[in-house]
Amino acid sequence: MIRVALDAMGGDLGPRIAFDGAVNILSRHQDVTITIYYSPNPGLDLPAPHDRLTLIACTDVIDADDEIVLSLFRRRNSTLYQSLNALAQKSSDVVVTLGNTGAMVALARHILGVVRPKLYPALIRExxxxxxxxxxxxxxxxxxxxxxxxxxxxxxxxxxxxxxxxxxxxxxxxxxxxxxxxxxxxxxxxxxxxxxxxxxxxxxxxxxxxxxxxxxxxxxxxxxxxxxxxxxxxxxxxxxxxxxxxxxxxxxxxxxxxxxxxHGACLVGVRGNLVKGHGRSDLPAMVGAIEYGIDIARADLFSAMEARLCSEEVK
Incomplete structure (x- = not known):
């Protein structure tokens, strides 16, 4: 079973895109479970209950214009922090977010750690x-x-x-x-x-x-x-x-x-699988970003890359 942690709060179009994208994915992949990290607010319609969908309400959201300052690392109740922490705790196989790129990179390095010292994480796009x-x-x-x-x-x-x-x-x-x-x-x-x-x-x-x-x-x-x-x-x-x-x-x-x-880029060089979708993503792009995450989780991308990079280091 592939376990996706989905940060629903980063996209320009709001959490509805993430909700609808998750429902779409679950209808087509029987071996996928999705945990959505979201911030509740009045009038927000949550997706219908599903046995492979879990909703986790968080009290904080990291906005697109938030700066990378020391306080960022103390915002443990934010949707982005919680989704990355799930990956660190091995309760998920991949994180998908449309959120703040700088915050994502900084928190990923802080929470997940890097594959190799002095090897800086980078975003890859196919x-x-x-x-x-x-x-x-x-x-x-x-x-x-x-x-x-x-x-x-x-x-x-x-x-x-x-x-x-x-x-x-x-x-x-x-x-x-x-x-x-x-x-x-x-x-x-x-x-x-x-x-x-x-x-x-x-x-x-x-x-x-x-x-x-x-x-x-x-x-x-x-x-x-x-x-x-x-x-x-x-x-x-x-x-x-x-x-x-x-x-x-x-x-x-x-x-x-x-x-x-x-749809999306992959952050490599950190100890986990992570997909960053475009902040302006519509529903097809959201679905594409999640599909990308599923693909790299199936391939166990992080483990394969870590083995290759560490083998080169010791030569």
Missing amino acids: LYSNPLRCLVDLGANVHCPPSMLVGFAELGSAYVEALSDEVPKVGLLNVGVESSKGSVVIKEADRLLSEKAWPTYLGYAEGTELFDGEKNVIVCDGMVGNAVLKASEGLLSFLMQKFKGMDGVSSLFETFYQTERR
Whole structure:
């Protein structure tokens, strides 16, 4: 049985999206149980009772604009804290949240711990699922020294090995592929990656290689990754609207959007399975984020990645 802990309070559209998403998932997966952490308020309609659905009321909610300060770690009655604590206590197999990214990363490190010292957790997004191709980091870390970028390459490679038969081939996102280009940080990260036996490093990657080419783990700092991801999503949405109603073209975009775009990102490098969905998620996106969580829980992603990363450390 896959046990999902669902933080219902982070999305822009309110907890109803999480409630409806949970009901949808339970109707299609007989081996899944869901525990929803929510904040009760007048007029909130709770989902109908279900033998595989548990509702836990919490007295605190971490808002999207809450700052990462010391008091955050004392907010034990918040929905996000309670859902992460369930994962730490092994009463759930995966956490799914649409909430504050910074708070999620900080609390996950605090409550779950990290896989390896000095290996910073990062957000991974699948650009394609078959063959698997991913981008790392998407915003968990903004100011990244070279050693952190090397860690992202290791995390992305372990992710690809755990979830597919693909051989991870790393590219470092840069303004060009020439050795003379890039910042001091990028050049040093390039040097460090070139000296490693694992993962396989193929050098710099340009933006044109995000969705095509042999490099299937694209590494960048969180500022760049977040901007790249949102620009790509924005362009796809724009083109879908632009060609809406046109025979063939519109359906092609819609098919790509529905089958290749995974809903949510995976926070890796912490001791547990964790999916972060987009704050603006509608019902299909909410369902997609939960499905993603179920997939990585079935694969026991955290354990597989931990074994790979720790084996590299001792070499």
